[in-house]
Amino acid sequence: MSLPVYARPWERLWYYSLRAFCIIVLLFLVMPVLVIIPLSFNAEPYFTFTEGMLKLDPAAFSLRWYRDVLENGMVNQDLPVASWAWLSDVWQNSQWVHSAKNSFSIAIGATLLSTLLGTLAALGLSQEAMPARRFIIALLISPIIVPVIVTSASMFFLFAKLGLTNNYLGIVVAHTVFGAPFVVITVTAAMAGFDRSLIRAGQMLGAGPLVIFLKIIMPLILPGVISGALFAFGTSFDEVVAVIFLADYEQRTIPRQMWAGIREQISPAILAVASILVCFSILLLMVMEVLRRRAERIRGVTPA
Incomplete structure (x- = not known):
């Protein structure tokens, strides 16, 4: 919304002051995340900007930590880079690649x-x-409200009796508990603007429940379903507390590997992984914005 031409001086002052304040707050929130990216190119094993980096000396920047992400844990690091033997060694033995495979497989299953x-x-x-509609909704979204460590500890005691600790199935189920509330919220919001007369029209024309769901309901709520799925994927991909309680090394995910790296072996490779995750998160946000605008067009609302 632009400022009208007839705005008074104090209104103009308030208009620009509010926007300046919003920009400052945004920078305050985003800057700690953005600082990680240039630090990941540090040629030295430090978590701070070196004198050479501040002077923009090319020798102070390097991709060594991104390479370390791939080569950490390899059996033979003397293999030619990008050769088939090198790629095979990375895929089978790299600790970060092992964690990434676990993160994606668990997140996809939980999603x-x-x-x-x-x-x-x-x-x-x-x-x-x-x-009991309101009570059930409150029960379903309770994993968002209850502290994660409380839920994770409870699941540990339950899953230990069911034999679901230290295996992939238990972690997928645990992440499903954390991700399902986001799907419930987004799909329920999509159903709030759903015209139920379309269902009655389909029934009058002889369509069965499955046809009505696939041809009428699903296309209209699909943006909400996909948005909820992306939220669930991000929640599972980012979850570390439940993995600490329920997993061993074989099920170690990227957040768990980062946690272990900070405690046991501090390395700027963690910054490289964090930078990759930041770019991945930005991509997810872009997809969600596209879906939001599509949902608005479907409902006949002009995208904001």
Whole structure:
């Protein structure tokens, strides 16, 4: 919203002061994250800017820590870079690559389960006639409210009796518990603007429940479903507390590997991994914004 031409001087002062304040707050929140990226190119094993980096000396910058992310844990680091033997060694033995494979496989499994269960729950909760609707909603979103360490400790004692500790299934189930509430919230919000007369029209034309869901309901709530899935994926990919309680080395994820690196072996390779995750998060945010605008167009709202 632009400032009208008839605005008074104090209104103009307030307009520009508010925007300047918002920019300062945004920089305050984003700057600690952005500082990580140039630090990851430090040629020295330090977590601070060296004198050479401050002078923009090319010799002070290096990709050594990004290479260390790939080569840390390799059996033979003398192999030619990018050769098939080098790639095979990296894929099989690199600690960070091992953690990345675990993170993606666990996050994908948890996202699929969260999306399925969360969407079904949201469809049921969108019915006004459902008994104890508010109580069930509060129960489903409680993992967001309850401290993560409390939920993780509770799951540890339960999963230990069920034999779900130190295996992938237990971690996927745990991450599903944390990710499903986001799917419930986004799909429920998408169903709030859903025109139910379309369902009645489909029934009058002889369409069955499955056809109505696939042809009418799903296309309209799909942006909400995908947004919830992205939230669930990000939640699972970022989760570390539950992994500490439930996993051993074989199930170690990227956040768990970073946590171990900070405590046991401090290396700027952690900054390189963090920079990659920042870029990955920005990509997810861009996708979510595209989906938000698409949902607005579907509902006939002009994108903001």
